[in-house]
Amino acid sequence: MRPFTYARPDTLADAVALLAERGAEARVLAGGTDLIIRLRDGSVRPEVVVDVKRVPELAPGIRARDGGMLVIGATTTMTEIAAHPLIRRDVAGLAEAAAVVGSVQIRNRATLAGNLCNASPAADTAPSLLVHGAVVVAHGLAGERRIGLDDFFVRSGLTTLAPGELVVAIEIPASGHGRIASAHQRRTRRRGHDLASVTLACGLDATGLTRIAYGSVGPRPILRLDTTGVLAAAASTDEARTPIFEAIFADATPSVRSMRAGAEYRLAMLRVLGRRALATAQARLAAGE
Template sequence: MFRSLPRFEFLSPKTIEETIALMDQYGQKAKVMAGGTDLIPQMKNEEVKPEYVLALSQIPDLEEIQFTKTGGLKLGAACKISQIDRSDIIREQYPLLAQAASVLGSTEIRNRGTLGGNLCNAAPSADMAPSLLVLGAKAVIASKEGERVILLEDFFVGPGKTVLEPDEILVRLEVPPMKPRSAGAYIKLGIRKAMDLAVVGVAGVISLESKNGTCEEAKLALGAVAPTPIRAKEAEGVLIGKKLDEAVIQLAAETASREASPISDIRASEEYRRSMVGVLTRRAIQQALNKIEP
């Protein structure tokens, strides 16, 4: 059935400060829109009814990608998913992020949808979340009071809910530099090969000791199997300080599977999701290990 959009006023601020001032003025009546690929369908379905839509598309500061070897990566919240997928610096320094971006939606969705929109929409299946969680990303949030910085793992509160107050926007993500002898992988399982939300998504980053090759640091994160994207910290604990042989990896995979709290829905059963967390965790660890130079 064709549904038209409810009436709203469209505003196009040119700076972050102007956006924040408008949010302060209109409060709960306003919604920011980045690519609109989540927001517009929600407005059509009358799940949200903003009187004012504040577009973020005319604010170049929000689309910046900056990298330094010591400071790491700064990613503007309005970076398009396709920008992340195609960026040479991201492909070189954080291939895991480019990998996650490359499997989100279709070319059209990646060309419109943004990183900030993916995170702020807070779907448990958001493809960009697990990779950023294992990379230790921080979220920079702005309001008229100034900026505050939190770990991305503290950003999600529940399905569709974040810590953002109505007068706050996500400005950028900050990702620390990758450790030497470390690599990551993101594996997404969907029902179809393309244009499908994750039924399960698993990201992992493994760092090895330079001398003896044991696991110095391990980070694992799961998507679509809990009310928010989550870290699998017990499974990480199984890996740290060990030689990563098959038995250790299998134990970590089984532990991750127990840490998940999936639901059954039309796309997959709880049991299937839980069992696939184990399979994908094992594969993500192995893929990350295979990428670390001997």
């Protein structure tokens, strides 16, 4: 690994100042499960690595605010998210997604903010967060701003974070229409931990609005809504749902060069996983889970 300077700021102000000052020379270290691989293979070559795990504002933790909003600290690990009772109850799709990110060892280190900031199209937590309308809370020299997650991703490795901006938390707002029942599905090459060749979540609420988000089939995760109520309606036939799914998945553009799965397979699996996630979400909504 190429040498670099290690910085471990104790305050948010110091962290932001350092990131702003060093710009592209700096990389943020949270869980390190992606960064350290890339430091070793030389695909990133920072001058300074900024470990943000001791910045109080980014501390791990999942807190419920008044009105039902959940706030997840930036350095909260996948293990904590997958096990947290509120997440499991109210954001089931996220709990499921966090539980399949890598192995136990990876989940003990990998953070939610890291998973999002890498902006991997295959990030498993992104679809569930998208269907729950998650908001990224970022802090920069200009202060704090909130970015809807759908406005956060640009393409693989690139987000709309400004230079020097740091994610401090992820908020999962309470839905205006009661709770969203969600479910996550993915495809991998084996049952043991693997990168997703398709990752998808479905969220339903009592109004019949269906949100489907999916990744690993294009440069960034995609969120689509069904406002017709057809997907959500228990009485809908497969035939009725098909054109809606087709519209929802119309923007999937899987690479034909990927070695993890062929484009045709990924597109077909989107449809399979979409139906499966919908069925699970419907069952959860009905059960009041």
